[in-house]
Amino acid sequence: MTFRPEFSPQRARWQRFFYVILIWLSLGLLRPSAEAADSAAPRGSALINACAACHGPDGRSQGAIPAIDNLSTEDFIAALQAFRAGTRQGTVMTRIAKGVDDAELRAMATYLAGRRGR
């Protein structure tokens, strides 16, 4: 591309028009890629959505089942790993934790952190 430094009002109009369209398109095109940029995000959301059946929408539980929306990423991963290893007592979670791997735990924790406050 070559650019000419001299000013012309006509070109300035073109430029404004060009940038307005560019920004408008970027906004439209960038919207879905916020999630697509992280390939683990869909896995995290799928798994956390599954958890919601017991732990409530986005992990905000009512009643005796613990809420999971307030856990830090580290605490979330550590808790699930401890359930899986049998070093933490539990009821259903000692069994369910054996069904998810470490990459999935990280994806879940990241997704939960992203949903916090929404």
Added chain:
Amino acid sequence: MAPTRRQFFRGVGALVLAGVGMHRASAQARARVVVVGGGFGGATCAKYIRRADAALEVTLVEPRRQFITCPFSNAVIAGRRELASVTQSYDALRQRHGVPVVHASATAIDPATHRVRLDDGSTLAYDRLVLSPGIELRWGAIAGYDAAASEVFPHAWEAGPQTMLLRHQLEAMADGGLVLIAAPAEPYRCPPGPYERASLIAHYLKTHKPRSKLLILDAKDAFSKQELFRTAWERLYPGLIEWIPQSQSGRVVRVDARAHTVSTDFDDYSPAVANIIPPQQAAAIARFAGLDGGQGWCQVRADSFESVVHAGIHIIGDAALANPMPKSAFSANNQAKACAAAIVALLHGEAVPAPALMNTCYSLVAPDYGISIVAVYRVVDDKIVTVNDSSGVSPLDAPAETRSAEAEYAQSWYTNIAADTFG
């Protein structure tokens, strides 16, 4: 820095092309999804499609104005809960999630033109159709057991008036009466359901009518969480519950509502109260146009829950064949989310994501005594398989605190899955 005029026009050309692409994307984003059935499967699916892409039009078709859940209806039968506490509304689906709810029944589908006909005379066009209509009771599969007979011997396997009928019969029964539960062979809705029901009715009898007896006549020789139930029954309700398996003439083959008798191949019973849970199949709309392949239940792809018979139609919940997932409210809610993610991906021309399939079912053996069964699944070669070690039931030797914790978790589960589905 800015482009020259020629560069600008070249740029505009590219932008116009991009614009055409976007226009197509947004046309797809306005695609129409029709969901038939407003239970744990359908309501969840409608909600999660809109949650993932609010540009999609989703319409829910459900004849009932409010939904009475089978989960915890056994507690209503046993007098531990009221029907209102297991009644869910569609208000949030309409108001919070922008899903119009049409109170009508779907009567026909044209898979070729992507249309579904309703009993109010209207027709809905769809790009993707989700069927989550639940079960239909097979009247006549037990000789003499039809809709009229169910007013004498309630099934209470679809919650509502039948739930209250069974409860009122138990309340009206004299102490010392025989209560009979006929349990069907697999597959049927809620595998541990008949045994939770037996447990909670036994709890009611032990408390209010201690000379009564409860007999389970079973069309099979083994059942879900069997060891846990039977161990608990011996401890909590000794001598009260008797279970007769199929191999000992447990299968009910005939009822006579007028004579008030229930018969197996070898024995006739005259119960004070009989709860007949008949064999089942997918509801009629899911068997339309050969969707069930003549099997009574619908075979689906394991990742998207799309019918293997007709493209563009997805079937979830009790009506689907999703073995080894059981026909439970949790499964329906779980499959609904996988189906929603698949539909959103397909409407955007993207690959179907790997589903996160799991199931958790709590059963109450007594109000403060809960047990559970869970499993996590993966899709391998278009089949649902249980992940090693993830499946299992509560330990047989668990202490009382674990049982009471699981009973509390069961209550909390109900609140949370109801919020997840209808909230």
